């Protein structure tokens with residue numbers, strides 16, 4: 689994305705963090721299933737780069753399998769505390785194609801995570817049926833033992849995605865529902881901006 693747009697998004701992100709929102713990086717990620725049905729869930733936005741936003745997950749999860757088959761995704765962030773009081777906050781919508789980060793990028797981020805989360809990434813067969821909680825507890829104990837007294841390596845099935853954005857929309861709540869919508873669309877490498885009726 690162009691530098692002004694990147695700066696705008698990073699600035700909003702910082703404002704949201706400073707606004708006291710306890711989950712300022714939580715965003716809805718929508719993927720498309722093989723049957724054409726949309727699936728949405730919350731993931732954490734790790735960073736916004738020139739290419740677009742990044743998030744981390746289990747590549748074998750339902751979302752991972754959906755992205756493998758169909759890379760088009762949509763993201764939605766809602767920062768309730770920004771903008772005019774009680775006017776709806778700020779919503780950012782991002783659409784584009786998700787692709788896996790390089791292994792060394794995922795390794796570098798995984799190494800910064802708390803040890804408990806690193807063990808969890810090995811123990812969780814994310815999105816698969818869990819017969820009972822004790823089965824999960826036993827897997828956690830198994831990996832704690834396996835990696836005792838050593839750094840926990842990144843599981844090959846866990847890592848990041850970047851979303852190569854081709855549509856970004858910033859919605860700012862205004863009094864009397866006279867909201868502001870600014871939309872940017874990428875055509876080849878050129879971003880064009882327009883306003884939309886709210």
Ligand SMILES: Cc1cc2nc3c(=O)[nH]c(=O)nc-3n(C[C@H](O)[C@H](O)[C@H](O)COP(=O)(O)O)c2cc1C
Pocket residue numbers: 711714727729730731732733743744745746749750751752814815
């Ligand atoms: C606040 C919040 C943050 C979350 N962050 C992540 C995340 O960064 N990565 C992730 O894989 N799941 C995250 N989850 C769990 C997902 O919403 C979801 O339950 C999980 O990834 C399985 O989704 P799937 O079966 O559709 O693949 C988060 C949930 C919440 C409520």
